[in-house]
Amino acid sequence: MEDNKDRIQEQRRECLCKLTKFVGAAGVATAAWPLISALGPDEKTVGESAPLDVSLAGVAAGQTIRRIWQGKLILIHHRTPEEIAAARRADGSALIAPQADSERVSAQYPQWLIVQGYCPHAGCVPNARPGGQGWICPCHGSEFDTSGRVTRGPATANLAIPDHAFHPDGLSVRIGAKEA
Incomplete structure (x- = not known):
């Protein structure tokens, strides 16, 4: 029983780690997007x-x-x-x-x-x-x-x-x- 509890805890931990990594990556991408788009030409210049x-x-x-x-x-x-x-x-x-x-x-x-x-x-x-x-x-x-x-x-x-x-x-x- 104790072994089963440890396995469930481990799965939860892995799931939370993956979810945290995903949310972190999404946050970095969201924060970097304005910087990346500012480096390119604006619509007026392209036009x-x-x-x-x-x-x-x-x-x-x-x-x-x-x-x-x-x-x-x-x-x-x-x-x-x-x-x-x-x-x-x-x-x-x-x-x-x-x-x-x-x-x-x-x-x-x-x-x-x-x-x-x-x-x-x-x-x-x-x-x-x-x-x-x-x-x-x-x-x-x-x-x-x-x-x-x-x-x-x-x-x-x-x-x-x-x-x-x-x-x-x-x-x-x-x-x-x-x-x-």
Whole structure:
């Protein structure tokens, strides 16, 4: 009888030890979870770094739309045939940072110019010039043509072009994706 009592006591002890270990492990996991989750990026950061799909349907020729991607202003300009022609015939030797129009736009969709909306001189947001003549920086007077190339300083670089890829239908573009 005494031997049976000892065995029951031993089983209870083992059960309580296992239960204590389980509760302790659950407590440690619960306490560590906030620390582990704080080490990763938050939802806003993850969302900002993801590519941005932009619909181009309904954007009229001559119109510029603005979008924010990774905290940066992106200008998407639907160039008119006149703006495309002016950009293509620009004298490269007269440009401060020479670059062909074909290097700045997609060969398949030359009507779409996609640039970061910041003057490379001081980070100001350039305004569209009347009549589809490009952009002008309101702070220091840098001027950019219809391809986003600097034509008058103090800026010494063209408007930056973010990575982007057009969807096969040509009706939308993915900012933050490389052209295939």
